[in-house]
Amino acid sequence: MVSGSRQIPAAPGPASSVADAGGAGSAGQSAEGEDRLPATQPFVEIRNLRKSYARGAIPVLKGVGDTMSKTDRLVILGPSGGGKSTLLRCVMGLETIDSGAITLDGRNYIECLSNGRTFVDRTVQRQVGMVFQHYTLFPHLTVLGNLILAPVKRNGEKKGAAIARAEALLSRFGLISKLKSYPSQLSGGQKQRVAIARALMLEPKLMLFDEVTSALDPELIAEVESMISELAEGGMPMMIVTHDMGFAKNIATKVLFCADGVVMESGDPETFFAAPKIKRTRDFLASILRGTKV
């Protein structure tokens, strides 16, 4: 597949390098225009993604490939250490990769070049937003300061306009009273909701959530999950890593089971949860039901 607008070397031919992941059958389509894409064109496509840490000593992703469409909410499940966080960090463009490419809306924005370097198209990468498991708000800035920093300092937006947008966003999510609070004055759930709002300020086309409720007390999980659900209802495409099976079932339009650095199984949630195809998935779901960590 060749992305029309980039000057980078073309990616390997259509689907030729896709690690078999049971993805949508659209990988063979080739993008002609850069904006108007055939309906079958995947919104996000990950091809043959390999990633290791410590200069190859710790292989983490061993050829991951999959796709999601613009209406998808992709939930990524899998045992601890299986590479879920690493996968999301790669999609966000936070990591160098050892092979493969990632496409957003038909544009190859992350790619391992032939010289081994990782190419990241920053203009496309900026259309992706991410919220992490750990709290990442800037502690020396108020909630408002956190929200407007990137729009003002990165995008050059007028401060007044950014403040107005921030206030609207915070009102919408019931956080307006916290406008002038510092992160240390917020509960964990509020911190994560502000972190989501901060990402939304940049009007992303794709949101990534990496276990955003894992650090929270149980009673605070619901407020964060319902904020994500509200975004989902508004049509935001997202990739979600979670250990909360109830939430996963509710929000997923597609599930991906990732273990040992590969996609073991992927498909629609009904099939996945009711009749997983492979034993590894069944064992994983069973262990979750028993409440034990894998």
Add this chain to the structure above:
Amino acid sequence: MDLTFSPSFVLPYLPALLRGLYMTLLLSILCISIGLVFGFAVGLMRNGTNRIAYACSTIFVEFFRGTPVLIQLFWIFFCLPVLLNVEIGPFVSATIALSLYMTALASEAFRSALLSIGSEQNDAVLALGLPRRVSLLHVILPQAFLRALPNLLSNSVTLFKESALVSAVGITDLMFQGEIISSATARPIEVLTTVAAMYFAVGFPLTQIVSLVERRVLRRMAI
């Protein structure tokens, strides 16, 4: 020598002592400011990946922390002019010596502050696509400064007190004035007690500010 203690005796000499205090404060503020700026740079070098910058900055810091301030001062006042074959006046040499000393102290405070900023801040910076300049100026520097603030303040108090050494190279600071007046009048008890009280009057509030900052500012920001 008259051994009775009569505080009113120092009154006529107060203006001279205050001029000395002014010189002490001027020199301290100057050297603290210079030391903060260079200290941040040296602190960045000490945490960076450039080996040469790391080695140079480490030698610099350890040398200035590991030798008496008095010998640093004397070396810059007596030896440096000879080596460079230029005239260096007492005020300039005192400023250089104390600034270098403050740089070494401040760089240590900044170094550990920079180290304590978690990698999750970096994740946030990258995920928000903040350019390097913005992240240094608006994320890293403010947090490093706030985290280093208690140490920087107590370093500043140290420098203020150590600055009394510059009287040894003839700077007319508070210590110098005190020594002159006390030997000229043969009234060391009154004069030196007053000098000590004047140092304390500045130093003590500063140490109080340290704990105030720790309690208020840093707790609110949970830094």
